[in-house]
Amino acid sequence: MGEMNRRRWLERMGIIAAGSALPTPNLVGQLKSPEGSGKMRLDLSEFQPKSMLHVPETKVERSKYPVIDIHTHLSIRAKSVNGVGVGEKLEFLATPESVLPVMDRKNIKIMVNLTGGSGKGLEEAVQRFQQPHLDRFLTFTEPSWDHSNQPDYGKFQADEIERAHKAGARGLKVLKTLGLYLRENVSEGRLVKIDDPRFDSMWDACGSLGMPVAIHVSDPEAFFLPTDRFNERFEELNNHPDWSFHGHDFPSNAEIMEARNRVFARHPKTQFIALHVGNDAENLPYVSECMDRFPNMSVELAARVGELGRQPRMSRKFFEKYQDRIVFGTDAVPNGTDTPQQIFVDQLYEIYYRFLETEDEYFDYAPAPVPPQGRWRIYGIGLPDEILKKVYYQNAARLLKLQM
Ligand SMILES: [Zn+2]
Numbered sequence: 001m002g003e004m005n006r007r008r009w010l011e012r013m014g015i016i017a018a019g020s021a022l023p024t025p026n027l028v029g030q031l032k033s034p035e036g037s038g039k040m041r042l043d044l045s046e047f048q049p050k051s052m053l054h055v056p057e058t059k060v061e062r063s064k065y066p067v068i069d070i071h072t073h074l075s076i077r078a079k080s081v082n083g084v085g086v087g088e089k090l091e092f093l094a095t096p097e098s099v100l101p102v103m104d105r106k107n108i109k110i111m112v113n114l115t116g117g118s119g120k121g122l123e124e125a126v127q128r129f130q131q132p133h134l135d136r137f138l139t140f141t142e143p144s145w146d147h148s149n150q151p152d153y154g155k156f157q158a159d160e161i162e163r164a165h166k167a168g169a170r171g172l173k174v175l176k177t178l179g180l181y182l183r184e185n186v187s188e189g190r191l192v193k194i195d196d197p198r199f200d201s202m203w204d205a206c207g208s209l210g211m212p213v214a215i216h217v218s219d220p221e222a223f224f225l226p227t228d229r230f231n232e233r234f235e236e237l238n239n240h241p242d243w244s245f246h247g248h249d250f251p252s253n254a255e256i257m258e259a260r261n262r263v264f265a266r267h268p269k270t271q272f273i274a275l276h277v278g279n280d281a282e283n284l285p286y287v288s289e290c291m292d293r294f295p296n297m298s299v300e301l302a303a304r305v306g307e308l309g310r311q312p313r314m315s316r317k318f319f320e321k322y323q324d325r326i327v328f329g330t331d332a333v334p335n336g337t338d339t340p341q342q343i344f345v346d347q348l349y350e351i352y353y354r355f356l357e358t359e360d361e362y363f364d365y366a367p368a369p370v371p372p373q374g375r376w377r378i379y380g381i382g383l384p385d386e387i388l389k390k391v392y393y394q395n396a397a398r399l400l401k402l403q404m
Helices: 003-012 096-106 119-130 153-167 197-209 234-239 253-266 275-279 284-293 312-321 346-357 385-400
Strands: 067-072 075-081 084-092 108-113 137-141 171-174 213-215 272-274 297-300
Touching (some): 067 385, 075 119, 084 119, 096 108, 096 346, 119 137, 119 153, 153 197, 171 197, 197 253, 253 272, 253 284, 275 284, 275 297, 284 297, 284 312, 312 385, 346 385
Parallel strands (some): 067 108, 108 137, 171 213
Antiparallel strands (some): 075 084
8 A cells, every 4th residue: 555545544444633644554553564565454352343233122121020030149169179179178259248239229029159169168148148038149060170089979969958958058060060170080080971870869869858959061152163263263262272172082972961860860850950051052953852751950141142042043942941941040240250151230231131132133242342152142032921931031931840
C-alpha cells in the first residue's frame, strides 16, 4: 500500500485522525498489513465482531417460574493431587448472605451445592448453607477418592454414603475425576474405569437411600481432538491446555460414555442425573438414544446452553420429548473469573432464561466479550409454560423428593 493510500485507509478505519502524522505499522495495533499485500492481518484473539442484526432483544430478569439450580459449587475440596480431590477439608467459595440476593433477584428458590465433600467437610458444608436456610440450599456428598485403593473400599464407601445421608446430604456428586483422573493408586498408575466394580455398592447405596447421583463424565467432544486450526474450541483449549484429553492414556469420549452406560444399566434403581446434557450436548441423537435405553437417566443443562442454543430446532424437539427428565443447572461458581459461562452473576441466569423462554435470535451464551466455548451465538427455544415449569423446578423437586 502506498503511503497516501495507507493514510486514507487508516483515516477511514478511524485508526488515526484526519491530518495526523502517519504512525509506523506497529503503532496501528492489532491491524497489521504485511508489506505490499494490501490486506490487514488480525489476531483471532483480537477479533470481537459486533452483530449488525436488528432482531428482538428480550431481557428476562426473572424466570417465569421458581428455579431449582441443581448444579452449583459453593465449596470445593481444598486439596487435589493430579486432578483428584483428596482429604475432607473444604474451601468455601461463598457465604449464604453473598448469594441469597442474586437468588432472590433471579427467582432461584433453591441452590444445590454439589461439591459438598465428605466426612467433616460435608458436615461443615451442611452447617454453613443448608442448616440455617433449609428451604434455600441443599448439599450433595462426594466419594472419598483417596480411599479407593483400599481393599475394603466398596463397603467403606457404601457406609460413607449412609453417614452422609444422615448428615443431611441429598445426593451424590461424581466429578469427571472418575474416568479421567482417578488412578489405581489414587493419583498414579492406570486410570480407573467408570464401571469398575469397586463402586457398585456406592451406586446401590444411593439407590436404596433415594439419593440421586449427579454424574459428570467425559467432556465436550472437541476436548478429545488435537488443539489445532480445525478444532472448533481452539481458543478455549488454547486458554486452558489442561482441559485437553487428547492423546496420553486417556480413553476416547465414546469409551467413557459406554462405561457410564454400563453403570446405568447395572443399577436401574438408582437415579442418575447426567450433567451437562449427558455430557454430549453436541450429539443429541446419542443422548436421546441413552435416554431411551435408561429410564433411570435424567439430564441437566449446565454450561451447555452454548451447544443447545446453536441447534435450536433439534433442542426444542429434545425438550419436548424428554420434558419430564430435564433439570435446570448452571455450574455456577461464585467469584470465579476463568470461565465466564459459569460465573455466578445475574447475567448468567438471564441468558439461561432467555434461551428457555424466548425465541430471540443470535445472542451470546455467556457474559463475555468473546464467546468462550466457541465462536458462535445462540437462539432461544421459547418453551411452553408446562415444559418450563418441569425444567425449572418440578423435575428436580421429584428427584430430590421436595414438596414444591
Ligand atoms: Zn460442575
